[in-house]
Amino acid sequence: MWSRTARSVQNIIYSVIGQSVALxxxxxxxxxxxxxxSNEYLGVDSLFTSxxxxxxxxxxxxxxxxxxxxxxxLAKKNVNRIKSLMHLYKKAYTIIGLAxxxxxxxxxxxxxxxxxxxxxxxxxxxxxxxxxxNSSISYFYSYKKSLIxxxxxxxxxxIYTYVSFALMSIVxxxxxxxxxxxxxxxxxxxxxxxxxxxxxxxxxxxxxxxxKDTNIDPVDKMTTRLIVRNAYAMSLxxxxxxxxxxxxxxxxxxxxxxxxxxxxxxxxxxxNALNLVFSQIFTAIIASVGNLGAEVNRRHTKEVFxxxxxAGYWLVSFSSCCLFVLFNPFxxxxxxxxYVFNTFVVAVIVLNFYIYQIRRPxxxxxxxxxxxxxxRYVPIIESGLNLVISIFLARQIGVSGALLGTIIxxxxxxxxxxxxxxxxxxxxxxxxQYYCKLAGYSVVAVIHIAVVQLLVLTxxxxxxxxxxxxxxxxxxxxxxxxxxxxxxxxKSHDFKLVWKLMANIFITVKNKLVKG
Numbered sequence: 192m193w194s195r196t197a198r199s200v201q202n203i204i205y206s207v208i209g210q211s212v213a214l215x216x217x218x219x220x221x222x223x224x225x226x227x228x229s230n231e232y233l234g235v236d237s238l239f240t241s242x243x244x245x246x247x248x249x250x251x252x253x254x255x256x257x258x259x260x261x262x263x264x265l266a267k268k269n270v271n272r273i274k275s276l277m278h279l280y281k282k283a284y285t286i287i288g289l290a291x292x293x294x295x296x297x298x299x300x301x302x303x304x305x306x307x308x309x310x311x312x313x314x315x316x317x318x319x320x321x322x323x324x325n326s327s328i329s330y331f332y333s334y335k336k337s338l339i340x341x342x343x344x345x346x347x348x349x350i351y352t353y354v355s356f357a358l359m360s361i362v363x364x365x366x367x368x369x370x371x372x373x374x375x376x377x378x379x380x381x382x383x384x385x386x387x388x389x390x391x392x393x394x395x396x397x398x399x400x401x402x403k404d405t406n407i408d409p410v411d412k413m414t415t416r417l418i419v420r421n422a423y424a425m426s427l428x429x430x431x432x433x434x435x436x437x438x439x440x441x442x443x444x445x446x447x448x449x450x451x452x453x454x455x456x457x458x459x460x461x462x463n464a465l466n467l468v469f470s471q472i473f474t475a476i477i478a479s480v481g482n483l484g485a486e487v488n489r490r491h492t493k494e495v496f497x498x499x500x501x502a503g504y505w506l507v508s509f510s511s512c513c514l515f516v517l518f519n520p521f522x523x524x525x526x527x528x529x530y531v532f533n534t535f536v537v538a539v540i541v542l543n544f545y546i547y548q549i550r551r552p553x554x555x556x557x558x559x560x561x562x563x564x565x566x567r568y569v570p571i572i573e574s575g576l577n578l579v580i581s582i583f584l585a586r587q588i589g590v591s592g593a594l595l596g597t598i599i600x601x602x603x604x605x606x607x608x609x610x611x612x613x614x615x616x617x618x619x620x621x622x623x624q625y626y627c628k629l630a631g632y633s634v635v636a637v638i639h640i641a642v643v644q645l646l647v648l649t650x651x652x653x654x655x656x657x658x659x660x661x662x663x664x665x666x667x668x669x670x671x672x673x674x675x676x677x678x679x680x681x682k683s684h685d686f687k688l689v690w691k692l693m694a695n696i697f698i699t700v701k702n703k704l705v706k707g
Contacts, residue, residue, distance in 0.1 A: 447585065502692065539594045582596070
């Protein structure tokens with residue numbers, strides 16, 4: 192039987208490969224989109240995507256709560272308990288899918304007022320209806336997908352997801368080139384969303400034949416109370432998270448215009464792609480951490496957390512450096528110089544990305560250990576602060592103001608409260624060491640990025656060809672960042688732990704390949 196590390200490594204490898212392919216296809220599809228439809232369609236697409244993300248509030252943390260309840264019965268192979276939980280999960284997600292559909296359709300008559308949409312794009316209400324349908328149908332089979340993920344076989348869902356996405360992107364590109372119709376583009380999205388969920392559901396039925404059993408015991412009252420308690424806490428986290436992460440485009444549309452949303456969406460495509468990569472990596476280890484938390488003592492869990500935190504810092508600081516150095520050169524080549532923001536806006540976008548991603552290890556262990564209750568009201572406070580500050584600053588300085596509101600509200604709340612709750616109630620340890628590391632790492636990251644930027648600009652100063660210059664910038668950034676990083680940290684205990692982990696991962700992958 193594979194170890195937790197082996198399962199996590201397999202899940203991460205498939206996730207990163209899948210997301211890399213998806214990112215490449217997204218770039219190509221965006222080029223086709225921009226050249227066949229107007230910039231206003233791009234803004235509408237980004238705005239409606241943000242709005243249907245808000246609709247996901249209907250899920251209210253039910254998935255995370257039931258997933259946490261699955262870790263222990265899966266570890267102990269308690270089939271009867273798994274069946275009971277899955278039956279509950281099915282009923283919950285059927286209700287959620289219907290709720291998303293109903294709430295979404297109730298929003299349709301007011302869609303032009305939401306986000307102050309002033310656009311020449313026709314049939315806005317019908318277009319938003321298609322987004323609503325696509326969002327709702329994804330819920331009806333989600334419970335089976337979650338069982339596969341909770342059982343540490345996330346790579347299977349990744350294969351289905353990204354094969355479907357690849358085929359969808361190709362068909363959407365062909366539809367845009369031949370018909371130049373945004374409606375057909377969205378209909379294609381709905382068809383592939385349905386097929387992906389249908390095929391994944393059938394795969395789950397083959398993996399877990401007991402899902403078809405009709406002799407199912409009801410979930411006991413104690414478990415039900417625990418799920419309701421965790422779902423309530425997670426619902427507050429969900430509401431706050433969605434408002435904070437999805438309202439930027441709405442606020443930008445309201446105070447800077449739909450065309451600025453279109454420009455921002457190009458940067459957002461890249462950061463969202465990286466967000467998904469990070470999400471896939473850390474989500475890939477949640478089930479393993481949950482399994483670990485159910486079986487092993489907290490001391491070992493804390494050691495694993497420290498290793499994951501430093502590895503996460505390495506990844507996020509490297510990604511942030513690449514974004515800051517390469518964002519505008521890439522946008523200029525990819526879409527055109529007319530879509531480029533100034534350096535200050537880029538810095539704010541990158542800082543927003545860094546702050547969100549540096550929280551990933553804490554959020555991963557919080558979800559895996561089921562610590563949702565203790566900071567349940569913090570996301571609501573954060574989202575309230577975010578709306579007030581973002582609207583105020585957006586009125587003053589536009590796009591960067593909306594994003595600065597997100598950064599400030601996060602620094603005032605989640606950045607310091609989330610680890611406090613994790614250490615106090617999950618790891619049973621003092622938080623001061625984490626805070627010191629986070630502050631020190633962040634200062635080092637800023638200096639590090641500034642040094643790399645200076646070195647890269649020096650190296651490429653005399654190169655006139657934009658594509659060659661970009662390639663050299665990319666290679667120089669990768670080399671300079673990691674050389675400086677290793678030189679600075681190679682004697683630290685955390686670096687040694689991560690290096691040991693990387694060696695174990697290499698051995699695990701090698702053994703897997705040898706065994707075929």
